[in-house]
Amino acid sequence: MMRTAQIGCCTLVLADYQAILPKLQDVSAIIADPPYGNDYRQKRSRDKLVKVDAVHAPIVGNAQAFDPSPLLAVAPTVILWGANYYANKLPANGKWLVWDKREQTTPDDGADLEMAWTNLKGVPRMHRQLWRGICRRGEENVSRGARKLHPNQKPVALMDWCLDQAGLQPGAHVVDTHMGSGTTGLACLRRGIRFTGIEIDPVHFETAVSRLQTAQHAAMAAAQEGGNAATGKDGAE
Numbered sequence: 548m549m550r551t552a553q554i555g556c557c558t559l560v561l562a563d564y565q566a567i568l569p570k571l572q573d574v575s576a577i578i579a580d581p582p583y584g585n586d587y588r589q590k591r592s593r594d595k596l597v598k599v600d601a602v603h604a605p606i607v608g609n610a611q612a613f614d615p616s617p618l619l620a621v622a623p624t625v626i627l628w629g630a631n632y633y634a635n636k637l638p639a640n641g642k643w644l645v646w647d648k649r650e651q652t653t654p655d656d657g658a659d660l661e662m663a664w665t666n667l668k669g670v671p672r673m674h675r676q677l678w679r680g681i682c683r684r685g686e687e688n689v690s691r692g693a694r695k696l697h698p699n700q701k702p703v704a705l706m707d708w709c710l711d712q713a714g715l716q717p718g719a720h721v722v723d724t725h726m727g728s729g730t731t732g733l734a735c736l737r738r739g740i741r742f743t744g745i746e747i748d749p750v751h752f753e754t755a756v757s758r759l760q761t762a763q764h765a766a767m768a769a770a771q772e773g774g775n776a777a778t779g780k781d782g783a784e
Contacts, residue, residue, distance in 0.1 A: 556740065557729075559759065561749060575721060577754045579725050581613055625665065625666045626644065627664050627665075630663060644663040646705055710734055730757055733762055
């Protein structure tokens with residue numbers, strides 16, 4: 548059943564993106580991390596999120612080859628992560644975005660980097676941010692009490708960097724067809740960029756809703772506190 552949640556400038560939709568995409572208007576950019584079609588099976592259990600054994604649950608949509616063509620005609624700007632897995636289905640373009648996840652740490656079985664195809668003009672660009680198991684730089688660092696929310700979660704700083712690469716400003720409309728835990732939405736919320744996030748998995752949808760609601764409430768509380776400080780009020784009546 549389709550569900551919608553409105554949080555500030557963000558609209559979150561529980562649905563199959565193929566049913567929602569044709570209804571969207573005035574889309575400035577598609578920024579997404581779709582299933583790669585490589586039949587990846589998540590190694591992390593979702594036991595803490597749902598009362599089922601989902602250790603070997605497949606990523607929704609990942610058992611089939613991914614076709615990016617429906618996303619290419621929706622917006623003037625497109626950024627697709629994991630595109631090296633389906634690059635033969637994309638137009639040739641020189642500006643790829645690269646995320647260096649290793650930062651010169653000892654090599655292991657994980658990928659050293661992730662890549663995003665774009666239709667932007669220019670040369671390839673790189674974002675460096677350590678992301679190896681529990682070793683994560685940025686606001687997702689475990690020393691700050693952060694825990695991983697999605698098996699394929701990306702850093703907020705990375706998605707914020709994507710907004711910069713795309714030159715997106717407040718008032719733009721970003722669509723993420725595979726929202727996951729709402730990382731791109733969080734980056735947009737902080738910038739006042741309109742966001743539509745679509746997620747087919749109800750567990751991840753609820754995670755995204757809770758995450759963005761928490762961020763919105765914190766922002767409103769901070770704004771109110773700042774306003775009280777400016778007027779010399781302590782908030783008490």
